[in-house]
Amino acid sequence: MTRAEMKARAKDRLNHPGVRLKLALALILPVVIMLILNIVVGMGLKQVMDQVTSLSDADFINRVQQATMDTQKKSLFANLLTFYFFTGVSLTTLDVVRNPDRPLRVFDIMFKLFNSTYFFSMLIMYVLVTLIVGVGSAFFYVPGIIFGLGLRLVYFLLYDARQRGDNRGAFTIMGDSWRLMRGYKADLLVMYLSFIPWYLLSALTLGLAELYVTPYIQATIAVFYEQVRIRYAADNPDSDAADGPREGQNHMDD
Numbered sequence: 352m353t354r355a356e357m358k359a360r361a362k363d364r365l366n367h368p369g370v371r372l373k374l375a376l377a378l379i380l381p382v383v384i385m386l387i388l389n390i391v392v393g394m395g396l397k398q399v400m401d402q403v404t405s406l407s408d409a410d411f412i413n414r415v416q417q418a419t420m421d422t423q424k425k426s427l428f429a430n431l432l433t434f435y436f437f438t439g440v441s442l443t444t445l446d447v448v449r450n451p452d453r454p455l456r457v458f459d460i461m462f463k464l465f466n467s468t469y470f471f472s473m474l475i476m477y478v479l480v481t482l483i484v485g486v487g488s489a490f491f492y493v494p495g496i497i498f499g500l501g502l503r504l505v506y507f508l509l510y511d512a513r514q515r516g517d518n519r520g521a522f523t524i525m526g527d528s529w530r531l532m533r534g535y536k537a538d539l540l541v542m543y544l545s546f547i548p549w550y551l552l553s554a555l556t557l558g559l560a561e562l563y564v565t566p567y568i569q570a571t572i573a574v575f576y577e578q579v580r581i582r583y584a585a586d587n588p589d590s591d592a593a594d595g596p597r598e599g600q601n602h603m604d605d
Contacts (some may be wrong), residue, residue, distance in 0.1 A: 539572035
């Protein structure tokens with residue numbers, strides 16, 4: 352399946368009655384959180400800058416450092432919270448790609464990961480991936496990009512594993528993602544680059560376009576995951592790394 356065909360499949364799935372609207376409604380809360388965070392950070396920096404002339408150099412440096420620490424704390428909390436919401440939407444698009452007629456509820460989409468099955472597993476995975484990509488990015492960004500691409504499928508794989516009752520650990524799933532992405536990192540990178548106009552639209556609308564853009568991008572990545580998973584399963588029939596939500600499921604429902 353070509354990149355254009357993957358995008359067409361994603362659009363087709365999202366165009367089923369009520370799907371796009373419910374995914375957009377589920378994104379309202381995380382988008383609002385991001386907007387509020389940006390406003391709060393901007394106001395804090397403005398207060399510091401307004402006092403430049405009345406502060407000594409030492410006091411100004413202290414205020415900037417304090418403002419930076421406060422921003423980092425707020426960003427950490429907001430990023431973690433929005434991670435759960437956005438990932439919930441991402442995994443719901445995977446469900447929709449597999450079966451666009453399945454019933455959807457906005458509340459279930461929003462709080463998809465807020466349960467004992469997924470919450471802590473996703474948290475551990477998020478922390479590990481963030482650390483690995485962060486360390487890689489410290490070395491001229493390129494290793495970080497490679498790590499990010501190689502580990503892009505971990506949340507899909509974790510979701511599928513838990514659905515079929517497989518409690519494999521985070522490092523095993525990261526290894527599975529790395530194996531599945533062997534030979535496909537460049538394809539995924541090009542896929543992301545093709546979304547640049549949509550990212551710009553989101554930035555120009557202060558994140559409001561995310562309500563439309565995020566489901567489309569995540570559904571396309573879900574189609575990509577299904578294609579890679581199915582190919583890997585066909586080439587490695589003895590491996591369970593590419594099993595879907597049910598053991599041995601190696602096809603995409605039409």
